[in-house]
Amino acid sequence: xxxxxxxxxxxxxxxxxxxxxxxxxxxxxxxxxxxxxxxxxxxxxxxxxxxxxxxxxxxxxxxxxxxxxxxxxxxxxxxxxxxxxxxxxxxxxxxxxxxxxxxxxxx
Amino acid sequence: xxxxxxxxxxxxxxxxxxxxxxxxxxxxxxxxxxxxxxxxxxxxxxxxxxxxxxxxxxxxxxxxxxxxxxxxxxxxxxxxxxxxxxxxxxxxxxxxxxxxxxxxxxxxxxxxxxxxxxxxxxxxxxxxxxxxxxxxxxxxxxxxxxxxxxxxxxxxxxx
Numbered sequence: 238x239x240x241x242x243x244x245x246x247x248x249x250x251x252x253x254x255x256x257x258x259x260x261x262x263x264x265x266x267x268x269x270x271x272x273x274x275x276x277x278x279x280x281x282x283x284x285x286x287x288x289x290x291x292x293x294x295x296x297x298x299x300x301x302x303x304x305x306x307x308x309x310x311x312x313x314x315x316x317x318x319x320x321x322x323x324x325x326x327x328x329x330x331x332x333x334x335x336x337x338x339x340x341x342x343x344x
Numbered sequence: 345x346x347x348x349x350x351x352x353x354x355x356x357x358x359x360x361x362x363x364x365x366x367x368x369x370x371x372x373x374x375x376x377x378x379x380x381x382x383x384x385x386x387x388x389x390x391x392x393x394x395x396x397x398x399x400x401x402x403x404x405x406x407x408x409x410x411x412x413x414x415x416x417x418x419x420x421x422x423x424x425x426x427x428x429x430x431x432x433x434x435x436x437x438x439x440x441x442x443x444x445x446x447x448x449x450x451x452x453x454x455x456x457x458x459x460x461x462x463x464x465x466x467x468x469x470x471x472x473x474x475x476x477x478x479x480x481x482x483x484x485x486x487x488x489x490x491x492x493x494x495x496x497x498x499x500x501x502x503x
Contacts, residue, residue, distance in 0.1 A: 255457035306464035314458040
């Protein structure tokens with residue numbers, strides 16, 4: 238797998254603490270609205286969906302559109318309930334699928 | 345006399361310069377397609393259905409003046425508790441003048457703790473951005489912000 242995903246999750250948190258999760262995926266996010274010099278449309282190639290699961294349970298999901306900037310950067314919050322793993326998944330046009338994960342220790 | 349002449353020449357050049365700049369703007373912002381306010385309304389209807397959308401609760405943070413429309417930081421937060429029986433279900437962001445009215449849909453839940461998301465968006469023109477939040481009681485709340493964009497996204501040609 239390419240090192241194309243960056244995720245930032247606190248390594249440790251207190252039980253019940255609200256933590257911020259930051260994610261970045263390198264992707265061109267070609268809108269499908271641009272033209273080449275010869276007038277041809279550059280086909281759309283975007284990430285359409287992002288999901289985050291916390292110990293297997295979906296906690297955040299996003300539908301992305303061409304109006305999301307290249308290299309989609311998404312941040313959100315969750316409550317640290319138990320130690321475990323966050324799994325991230327990006328799905329897009331042309332069969333794009335990437336994953337990343339991060340673990341957390343909840344005390 | 346000489347001073348006067350210079351002043352008027354300077355003023356003329358200044359005026360000519362600004363006219364040229366003004367004249368160039370429509371060329372820069374030419375796009376193949378553009379969402380219309382009607383498309384924005386339809387996109388919002390697709391999310392909220394027939395439900396009324398009230399103003400309030402939602403805060404949309406975007407710089408009021410954007411130099412580069414290709415990457416505009418945006419944060420949406422909703423002032424609402426995040427408890428198991430009263431929480432924010434989703435946040436939907438729309439725009440008025442990009443080729444497509446949708447920007448993103450973000451689905452949260454009571455476990456989020458805080459109803460706030462950030463991302464970076466593209467803006468093809470100076471325009472209005474609308475954020476709508478859906479609460480657990482299926483009520484909808486919204487806010488809108490006007491943004492001025494000096495360099496538009498989506499306009500450049502690919503070589």
